[in-house]
Amino acid sequence: MSPRSDPEFFDARYRADPDPWNFDTDWYEIRKRTLLLAMLPHPHYRAALEPGCANGHITTELARRCDHVTATDIAPRAVELTRARCREQPNVDVQNWGLGRIWHWENIFDLVLLSEVTYYLPADALTLAIEDMAAHLRPQTTVVLSHWRHTEKDHHLDGDEATRIALAALPHRSAARYVDDDVRIEVVTTVP
Numbered sequence: 001m002s003p004r005s006d007p008e009f010f011d012a013r014y015r016a017d018p019d020p021w022n023f024d025t026d027w028y029e030i031r032k033r034t035l036l037l038a039m040l041p042h043p044h045y046r047a048a049l050e051p052g053c054a055n056g057h058i059t060t061e062l063a064r065r066c067d068h069v070t071a072t073d074i075a076p077r078a079v080e081l082t083r084a085r086c087r088e089q090p091n092v093d094v095q096n097w098g099l100g101r102i103w104h105w106e107n108i109f110d111l112v113l114l115s116e117v118t119y120y121l122p123a124d125a126l127t128l129a130i131e132d133m134a135a136h137l138r139p140q141t142t143v144v145l146s147h148w149r150h151t152e153k154d155h156h157l158d159g160d161e162a163t164r165i166a167l168a169a170l171p172h173r174s175a176a177r178y179v180d181d182d183v184r185i186e187v188v189t190t191v192p
């Protein structure tokens with residue numbers, strides 16, 4: 001398999017299996033979600049953006065801590081699955097949008113969660129996407145970058161490379177960091 005960025009690839013995975021990464025049961029996935037949610041510096045946020053929401057496991061948790069969550073995925077089936085999981089959470093809006101596409105929103109967010117999504121963009125596209133995102137965020141926004149640290153054939157970048165490239169494109173100060181053999185989680189605060 002070669003690196004992938006096309007929505008059709010991801011959509012086909014969800015159509016073959018509604019939980020293609022075993023988010024329900026895999027201990028890595030459960031532990032990662034727990035860690036990154038525990039690392040958020042504030043108990044409550046006004047407006048979160050979550051590109052790459054998959055089937056909504058993190059979205060539904062974020063919705064308990066945010067006035068509003070905008071969750072997005074490039075796979076239409078993932079959008080449907082997240083809408084279904086969050087159907088009783090009216091503060092969740094799920095859209096078919098991809099990191100790297102034209103920015104959709106006013107600068108409303110005080111939390112952006114990029115979990116296991118940036119390495120689906122090539123390096124140059126990731127830099128442009130994060131620079132564009134940074135131009136639409138206010139200072140003091142919490143941004144979380146969480147990545148699997150092992151090589152995958154469908155990733156353009158490994159987790160540490162993706163983290164480095166994203167952080168280089170985002171004016172920030174570090175708020176928290178967690179690293180083990182499997183996952184790297186960086187929590188930063190945007191600066192002017």
Ligand SMILES: C[S@@+](CC[C@H](N)C(=O)[O-])C[C@H]1O[C@@H](n2cnc3c(N)ncnc32)[C@H](O)[C@@H]1O
Nearest residue numbers: 010051052054073074075098099115116117120
């Ligand atoms: C490995 S899953 C990560 C899910 C979740 N964020 C997590 O960390 O558990 C990657 C997801 O990102 C989506 N995706 C891939 N490229 C994307 C992009 N450029 N923008 C938004 N979503 C994307 C895929 O469809 C898939 O649902």
